[in-house]
Structure formats: structure tokens, C-alpha cells
Amino acid sequence: MSEEIQDIMNITHVKVQDFTANPAPLGLMGFGMTTVLLNIHNAGFYNLGAVILSMGFFYGGLAQVIAGIEEWRKGNTFGATAFTSYGLFWLTLVGIVLLPRFEWAEGLAPASTAFAAYLFMWGLFTFFMFIGTLKANRALQVVFLTLTILFFLLAAGNYLGSAAILRIAGFEGIFCGFTAIYAALGQVLNEMYGKKMVPL
Structure with missing residues (x-):
């Protein structure tokens, strides 16, 4: 047996360096911007239209699914589950409307009542994902906590037929969306400058 083959057979661990980009800002921006636009509607400022549905399909939907697949390639189970799930949430929501x-x-x-059940299940899923963020940074904790509250408010508003609760949910959802945008831009700027420009 040659010496080269013997050396190869003796290798037990190979370290592979990952040079791929961080997909989280893409997923967070897709979620955040789409959430803000939908909840401006929920707060009563304009009707549901092509702007929200297109954002829900392409940026909130497809972009988050892509980010989730990229997180899977990086071995990030939480990121893959979150971004893929919320991307598909937006696609299902567009389907429910259209x-x-x-x-x-x-x-x-x-x-x-069926739509309320749909929103409640997403709230339940988000609550358990929020528990996962307790091992992550504060910015991500705020995103998932406010999203949990948003889903439960929307579920209650639809179940009770309460325009007041839905309007409150709209304002809370605008805040939730901007927290995701903050978390996304913070990661981008911190990486670009190589130091903590934005606290997370």
C-alpha cells in the first residue's frame, strides 16, 4: 500500500471552512418588510391589494424559502425551520386570499373561525420558536416575541370578529416587522464594518 493511500486512510476528521454568506438578513428583510406592509393594512390605512400580495408571494414567501434552504446548507436547524416555515406561511396566506x-x-x-385557527397554529409554532431564541441574541428574541403576540391578536380578532383587536394587531405588527428589519440591517452593517455598529 502506497504511503499516500495510507495517509488518506488515517484521516479521521476533515475541517471544511464555510465561505458562504449569511442568509439571515435576506430572510429577516423578506419577513420584516412584508409584515410592515400587511399590518399597515390591518391598522386600517389602506386596502389589501397587489402590493401586499406580490410582496407576500415573492419577498416574504420565495425569498424566505431560499434563505431557509441556505440556512439548511449551513447546518442551522433553527434558521432553516424558521425561514422556510414563514416563507411558506406567506405563500399560504396569498393562496388563502387569492x-x-x-x-x-x-x-x-x-x-x-377557520382563519382564526390557522393564525392560532402559527402563533403556537412561533411561541415555541421564541423559546429557541432565548439561546440567541436579544434582537431575535424581540422579533419572535412580538410575532407570537401578533399571531394571537390576529387569531382573537378574527375569531371574535373584532375590528378593534385587528387594528391593535396592525400597530403591533408594524412594530414587529420593523424589529426584523432592524435585526437584518444590524447583521449586514456589523459584518460590513467588521465591528458592532448596531447592537443586537
């Missing part, structure tokens, strides 16, 4: 508008699916519009 599908009943097609003639062949007009009977599929959800009752308020």
Missing part, C-alpha cells in the same frame, strides 16, 4: 377569487374555487373562502 384562491376563492377564482370561479372554480369560490366556495373555498375560509370562515372566520
Whole structure:
């Protein structure tokens, strides 16, 4: 057996350096900007339209799924689960809004109780993800805590048919979205400058 082959057989650990970029800012921006725009609507400032649905499909939806797949490649289970799940949340939400508008699916519009159940389940999922952030930075904790509150407010507002609760949820959701934008930009600027420009 040659010496080179013997050396290869003796190798037990290989360290591979990761030079890929951090996908979290992309996911956080896709989530944050789309959340702000939707909740400006929930707060009563404008109607639900193509701007929100397009953001929900492309940036909140597809961009977060891409970020989630990139987090999976990095071995980050939390990031992969969060970004892929919330990307698919936005895609399902767009589907819930648009599908009943097609003639062949007009009977599929959800009752308020069914939509409340949908939002409640997302709130439950987010609460458990929030528990995971207790091992992460403070900025991420705030994002997931405010998102948990947002989902439960939206679930309550839809279940009770309360415009007041939905309006409160809108303002809370605007804050939640901006916390995600803050966390995203903080990571980008801190990396660009090589020091803590934005506290997280």
C-alpha cells in the first residue's frame, strides 16, 4: 500500500471552512418588510391589494424559502425551520386570499373561525420558536416575541370578529416587522464594518 493511500486512510476528521454568506438578513428583510406592509393594512390605512400580495408571494414567501434552504446548507436547524416555515406561511396566506377569487374555487373562502385557527397554529409554532431564541441574541428574541403576540391578536380578532383587536394587531405588527428589519440591517452593517455598529 502506497504511503499516500495510507495517509488518506488515517484521516479521521476533515475541517471544511464555510465561505458562504449569511442568509439571515435576506430572510429577516423578506419577513420584516412584508409584515410592515400587511399590518399597515390591518391598522386600517389602506386596502389589501397587489402590493401586499406580490410582496407576500415573492419577498416574504420565495425569498424566505431560499434563505431557509441556505440556512439548511449551513447546518442551522433553527434558521432553516424558521425561514422556510414563514416563507411558506406567506405563500399560504396569498393562496388563502387569492384562491376563492377564482370561479372554480369560490366556495373555498375560509370562515372566520377557520382563519382564526390557522393564525392560532402559527402563533403556537412561533411561541415555541421564541423559546429557541432565548439561546440567541436579544434582537431575535424581540422579533419572535412580538410575532407570537401578533399571531394571537390576529387569531382573537378574527375569531371574535373584532375590528378593534385587528387594528391593535396592525400597530403591533408594524412594530414587529420593523424589529426584523432592524435585526437584518444590524447583521449586514456589523459584518460590513467588521465591528458592532448596531447592537443586537
